[in-house]
Amino acid sequence: MATTKSIQKDTYIDHKGRRIRRMTFEQRAELRRNFTASLPLWRHPLIGYLLSILLVGLFGWGQQALDGWIGGGGIYFAGSLLLLPVLFIATFWGTMPSLFTVLLGALYIDYFFIGYNQGISWQHWEDGLRILPFFISGITIAIITAQRERARWQTLIAEQELKEYAAELEVSNQKLEDANQTKDRFLSIASHELKTPITTIRGQAQLALRRLAKQDGEMNVSDMHTALERINEQTVRLTTLIEELLDVSSLRTGKTALNKRKLNINELCQQVVDDQKLLTGRHIELKLPPKEVMVSVDRDRIEQVLINLVGNAVKYSPEGSVVQICVERKWRKALIHVRDHGKGIAPDQLEKVFDTFYRTPDAEASTKKGLGLGLSISKEIIERHEGRIWCESQLGQGSEFFVELPLK
Template identity: 40%
Template sequence: MNGNRHSHGPPGENCTKTEQLQRRAQRWWRHPLVGYLMAFPLVALALIVPTIEALWHINNYFIGSLCFIATAIVGLLWGVGPALFTIILSVLALDFFIIPPIYVLSFYRPTNFISLLPFIIAQLFILFLIVLRERDHQRIQAAEQKARDRAHELAINNQALQESNTKLERMDQLKDLFISQASHELKTPITTIRGQVQIALRRLSTQQTLPEPLMPLPAQLEKVEAQTIRLHALVDDLLDLSSFQSKQIPLRIALCDLNRLCQNVVEDQEALSGYRIEMELPPSPLLLQADCERLSQVLTNLLTNAIKYSPSEASIRLCLKQEQARVLLGVHNSGSRIPEELQEHIFEPFYRAPGAQASSKKGWGLGLAISKEIVERHGGKLWVESSEEEGTTFFVSLPTPSSATETVG
């Protein structure tokens, strides 16, 4: 097995390192050592013209002009060090081969040094320009490298984010599938248990007297039936919540009389709970295009919660009215206040406020979440307002036909 296949670090990092190695391999000739070596032929080429002029006794006051080109080429390609070396080399070459006495190094003499001084100053000025250019070039390279690294990092993060989103979507689909299948599978045994309990209760009710050991049996079966009803309601709530969140349940839109709907729900809740519920309804029918059955479910959830979490002496009031482009429905109770920091959380699935958890009232924390989904599917809004002085009111705002824009499939 080839050991070179083993890698360390993430693939993106290995790719970046490979690109850097490739760039370095392609630019080996830009190494400073190559610049030091190239200084010799470039300076030699720069001295060819003044050497020929000296042999032909041609007076040229710019004998070292080509050395500037050599210095500039070396500095631009190989940096400051090789450029400085080129300056020194050109000074020595001019002094040795061109400036009399030739073949003798005499630049240290005052007269020769003064004659070379303008040349040296001009060369150093070129070197200074090269230093500035090199510094700017390094800044640009650093900025480009930083931009490449940032772009590479963003690409990796974006890929990781996309993978995470895909996994979350897959997990959400699996969750919905599990809830749907589990709920359907639970319904059959729950229905069977409930049916068998009801049959047993009917048979026991036909018996005028029961043996002593069987006397507690009807009460126990009634408890079993109550728990199966509760479990069946939970399964229905889970199915509703999952289906509404995945937009799988279409709303059956039809003309709905909200006045009549409120009266029917209130009558049912008063009969079941024994509470007196006050109603404030418009004098004439209030008609709305909506799913009447689902809105009845919302109102039932709100009234059930109001009854469940209110003391026996608390007042419960339902108010329905038309406001310009919307219908506003409010369910008020004078029970305990819901803290402001909890008011957003109570609409989350399975969330129950600490006060509700501590109470003896049973619940799963699904009613308000389902109600919120139903109201929002109608293009409306569900919220709560609560204070010690005013009590707690749940509001449902629904758009009227002229303002409703939601198309329900």
């Protein structure tokens, strides 16, 4: 019964139904090198070749002594004792040294048992047959040794493939665990963030209804205006949360098409900064290069990234501090810096800040609300523009985010 079933050139399914990736030629060569290096020094093939010369001479001399002792030429199987070196070498040094030993033994028999008395030339084919039993027996031992080595080698390959399979399973399990934790974190954050505006909307709507019921036809415009403003604010917040969730899904599945067109990134940054100044009242500095920096991008998506970065810088820095934005042109890239003077981000959190639903401990502890989607969405947008985004930060000295876009 076959133990494996081939399904692709680079993978197969073993008898337990596991899909295992076949080793490449380079991996097999590396495995062979490691196996050879793990052998003790005395089992090096060169030692086997040298020892075979000594053993053939020793056992050949013993064969000659035995042959002479029992009457000289009485033993038809001239190489009977010489099979012992072949077997010994094959056991500890493998196929090639054992074949070398067979060759030495055949030469020894030819010279000392056949050619010694007949001038090193076979005058009778019967004398030539005296070497065949030894040669056939030696080759048989070598073949058996080769089969044993092949079986051992296949076992090593199977063990290595299983180790790689186990490593792949561990990585897959870790990814599943991370995905499960992300799901739990999303459910926890989303339930909290979505519950707040819904509760406010419901409360304000009920308050407005009660006030209308008490007015007996007369309506207090100021109170109604306040209630409707609160409902509108929370509705906008709720809509923003839903749009962020939809953005993450659509960007990652590639369903959102980018509407790229050529624009001056200086003008876009200036517009975003002006809008943020009006909305927040904060001091925001913008440094632009003297020349235009033209890029081919989706204006709305890049504006979304800039608003998110500048908004975060404003949100997580002290009220009186300045937020700095700088645009540079470096080689064939447009580089945008957004720097704040807040608490900074710990080194072990710099990579995580771009993960979906991740918020730093300081952000979690603050009163600032959010799902932890802004930077994740920004990263997806920049990478789809063939650019990159990263962060540099020092605790107590603020953070600086970089956006790099190709010039086209």
